[in-house]
Amino acid sequence: MPNVRPVPTVRRRRLGEALRRYRNSAGMSLDMAAATMGWIGPKLSRIETANGHIRPAEVAALLQSYGVVDPEVVSALEGLAKDARKQGWWQTYSGVVAPAYADYISLESDAASVHEFAPLLIPGLLQTASYARETIAANATTRTPEEVAALAEVRQARQAVLTRPQHALKFWAVIHEAVLHQRFAIRPNTMRDQLRRLLDVTDLPNVTLQILPLDVTPHPGGAGAFSLVGFPGPMPDVVLLENLIGATYVEGVDEVRTFADAFERIVAAALPTDDSLALIARMEERCRK
Known part of the structure; x- marks a missing residue:
């Protein structure tokens, strides 16, 4: 059977980028660093480009050769190596x-x-099942009804991160007011129930919700939707950009900082949380009439 080249995952890319960064900081070439492990340069190159595997114990030894002994850093990168193929x-x-x-x-x-x-849409982590089915069906034009139903189930299952017993995800969403005006002709109650869901979910202490008003002045959000994903410890953040044919990840530290700065400016332009919830409540009441 021919060897199958591993498909890079985001975890492996993050690990490879971190190892490359620490190697460069140590002033070591690929060949020099590989030699400390008894490897040849191409093996380390494959690891850094997310096309090769590395065991957690090897991560610790490699970092030690770079002079990196911070236990938080070592533990975080060992975790990435361990979870690279996690199911x-x-x-x-x-x-x-x-x-x-x-x-x-x-x-x-x-x-x-x-x-x-x-x-453009209510964030997936805040969507009702009905809203998820309707919007997935509208966007995933090549999917069968069964696939749409399955994707809606996935979207609902993802929401468990908001209520997990330990270290619940801290979620901060800024939604454009135009999204709240969306209507569903076939199932008119969809938006009413979705608005009620937004009000209910903000009872969670780890969820912050703001509305960007229709009359807002120009802001960085004009470039489109994005999700900034932050990790504990020393691991760098990642940005997700989505479109009709898939997803793109932004992983460079400087590039991610651009999105973090943009989010701060969007937050500043949005309504305060209390005013945002009051607006949602008024719209939900209007839908009930």
């Missing part, structure tokens, strides 16, 4: 969940926080 509940849906989406779900399950700007 999760979403594997049950592997027939409908694309690899890039599976990557994101795994990152979301590891994350300490997610900051999301949503100019």
